Amino acid sequence: MDSTDPLSQLADIHLPEPVGIWPPAPGWWILLIILVIVVVIIGRRYYAGWKQRRICAFSVRELDKCVSEYRAAKAADPQKEDDTLKLNFVNEVNAVLRRVALKHFPGELPASLSGEQWIAYLRNKGDTSLLDDSLAATLVQGRFARRWDVDDEHLYRMAHQWITSLYLAKIGSDKASENTSTSTPVSNHA
Numbered sequence: 001m002d003s004t005d006p007l008s009q010l011a012d013i014h015l016p017e018p019v020g021i022w023p024p025a026p027g028w029w030i031l032l033i034i035l036v037i038v039v040v041i042i043g044r045r046y047y048a049g050w051k052q053r054r055i056c057a058f059s060v061r062e063l064d065k066c067v068s069e070y071r072a073a074k075a076a077d078p079q080k081e082d083d084t085l086k087l088n089f090v091n092e093v094n095a096v097l098r099r100v101a102l103k104h105f106p107g108e109l110p111a112s113l114s115g116e117q118w119i120a121y122l123r124n125k126g127d128t129s130l131l132d133d134s135l136a137a138t139l140v141q142g143r144f145a146r147r148w149d150v151d152d153e154h155l156y157r158m159a160h161q162w163i164t165s166l167y168l169a170k171i172g173s174d175k176a177s178e179n180t181s182t183s184t185p186v187s188n189h190a
Contacts, residue, residue, distance in 0.1 A: 056167035059100050060160060066092040067156050086150055090138055093159050101125065104166050115140050127165035130158040 024032075070089040074082070101110035105125065113121050119136045122128050135158060138150045 052167045055103070056164055059096065059103075059163045059167070062096045062099070063093065063156065063159055063163065066096060067152070070152060086152070089152060090150060090155065093155055094139055097122065097159055097162065100163050100166065122162060125166065126162040126169075128158065128162055130154065130161055
């Protein structure tokens, strides 16, 4: 009989090498892909909202420019016929509304609309809660009226509300409706 201990002939236990961080397990790859997809979706939505706010701010600046030019012309020459200044102001605001409509709805050709069709278009596309009958009549008559009894501040607010409702509705968040635009109130214009 052999008197040697068979356990002494066994080799020592070898520990496996430590697990490295590369390459990651398949679960980490899936998590990384999902994370990249989520970041891309959020980034695109943020960019689209930023772009809409930027275009809206530009449109509102155009509207502000109309108001400031009207107020400056009115202040520069108080003897000048006020109806002519109002006529130019109404037509400039109407032109801004049409440009916004063309940019926002290019396939519908809103520039070809006039009269009651234009007012119906404005009412169907944006927030026109400030568009009363007298203001609608002013926009309908456009450049063909001889005398204007239009409140310039009311016209400005209606146009501002309509423009912002179009662009900010596209963004689709309630938070965006509280957007602080770069415009200044009409009463602050010189």
